[in-house]
Amino acid sequence: MVHMFAHAEIVLVVIVVAFAIFKLLKLTTELSMFLSAIVAAIAHSILLRLASDPRGIVPLIPVRHIVEGAFTYFDVCLIFLTATFFMALFRDSGGVAFIVRKIVSAFHTRRNLCLLFLTLVLLLPGAITGSGATTVLTVGALVGSVLTSMGIDETKRAAIIFMGAAMSAAAPPINLWAMMAAAGANMPYVGFGKPLLVLSLLGALFSTYWLAGKANKKLELQEALSMLPEVPERQNWFRVGFPFVLLLALILAGRIWFFNMPVLGLPLLFMLASLSVVILSPKPLPIWQIACSTVHSLLPLVGIMVVVGVLIQIMALSGARGLLSLLIVTLPLGVLYATLFFILPISEGALQYAVAPLIGVPLIMLFNMKGMDPVIALSAMAVIWPIGDCLPPTAIVGRATVIELEYKGKYYGEFLKTCLIPMAFVALIGTLFLIFSTNLSFLEG
Incomplete structure (x- = not known):
């Protein structure tokens, strides 16, 4: 022994x-x-x-274990790639610009409603792809332009985009942290929709309204529209909405008529939705170029998924994973409650998605043994983790935000400092959901 x-x-x-x-x-x-x-x-x-x-x-x-580990999250990588490809096609067809321009035109005189719908736009790409970086790259600059027209300063604009991207990665239906931890714990990825939606919405809305502050400049319609890309003349709500309706209908069909509907899988569903974007696009799309740029932009994220699988396999082979799990499950609950809001973001900044199977799996087992609701508990952790994507040494989403918005301020002295209060709010509500997970079990489903 x-x-x-x-x-x-x-x-x-x-x-x-x-x-x-x-x-x-x-x-x-x-x-x-x-x-x-x-x-x-x-x-x-x-x-x-x-x-x-x-x-x-x-x-x-042990070559066999390295190869097996590399394919551990193969299905997640496929979801990642196909979902981001779908969003890239939608963006290049003018769909994102169309939605943002319609929001600005309809609510330029009603600032709070405009901010509400812009926040929902920020949540959409990451919710579908599971990647906060995708949110930044697809809608970050467009939403940032509207925030500029509202008179919001550069640092707060960047913080709003980052927090929106972080919460979009946490939003359902695709939350990679929850999916990876659930897979490691032999736990079905079912029932996470409502708790993830509530937590991510609260975090995103608080961040937007806290950072946007009170109106110090009236949003000028023409000024805002001039900063947004032009939309193809034939673009309309049907062309914009049908791919999402199709995607939602196929997902719901598999859940409602599960005995009669063949299992298509999310990657195929995203490809079918992508095909509908191509068919309905008001202009020809360079499909091959978009596919190549999608794969190129996602190489670091897909790479880390493959590497995490290898690391977890070697740790399981050697017993190191079991030892780490044992160390975690023997900690008192009080210690975990007092430190998780601090440990989870920092570990995400250091290890990215690897924290889900390394730390999340034993924590879920511990919470389950203590009689807590594992779905609510994992949902809470899966919303806290993404806020660490602005912390060193990786800071992938934070760095992508400042690059995409051409931020001129200091990263640590200004940008990160401005994000602290919204990050603390997300950590707080996540911790409360964790502590009272049993009482919140009605959110499952």
Whole structure:
């Protein structure tokens, strides 16, 4: 027993030290994770050889486990790629610009309603794709232009876009943190829609209205429209709305008539919705170019999903994952309540999606053993995690925001400081949902 724990402890230490060294060498997070997994696999093999008959055959690098780990989240990667491709086609067809221009035209004299609908626009891309970066790249600049016309200063504009992107990644139906943690805990991804929707909406709306402040400039319609891209003349609400109606109808059909409806899978549903965008587009779309740019922009995110799978597989093989789970589930609930709102965003900033299977799975098992509602608890954590995407060392969504909006201020001294209060609000409501998860179980479904 002591030998088993010592083995897992050594491998876990090797992973942490190797990851720290590779990050100090300025390697990317994805490459640092992958190399630390390889080093851990080698350390595991060496320890096995030392503990057993040296004539035994123990591969130095367990290639089979590395390959299996790389395909752990293959389905999630397909959802990621097809959903983002769908949104890219929709954007290039003029759909996003059409919606934003209609919102500005209809509510330019009613500031609060205009902010409400702009927030909903920010939530849409990430909710469909699971990526906050996709929100920034598809609608960030357009919404930012309208916020500029409202007289909102540069730093608050960037903070609004980031918080909207973070909450869009947390919004249903696609929340990658919840999906990965649920998969690791052998828990069906069912019942997360309402709690994720409530939490992400509260976080996004509070962030927008808190940062936008009171009106200090009247929104001039012509000025706002001049800052937005032109829309093809033939674009209309039917062309804009039909792909989403089709997508929703196919999803609901599979849930309502589950005995008669074949299982199509989300990737195929997104491709069918993409086909409808191409057919209804008022102008020809460069499909191949859009597909290539989509894959290129998502390479870092898909890469981290593949690498996370490899790391989790090696940790499970060596016992390091079990040791980490044991350490987490033996912590007192009071300690977790007092620290999770702080630990979850920081761990997301360091490890990105890897935190869901590494930390989320044992936490869900702990909360379930304590009689808490696992769906509500995981939903709460899955909304807190995305706010860490502006924290170092990765800060993927935060960096994408300042680049897309051509932000001129200081990242840490101004932008990050402005985000702190909205981030604290999201962490607070997430923690409250976690603590009172049993009382909020009516939100499942």
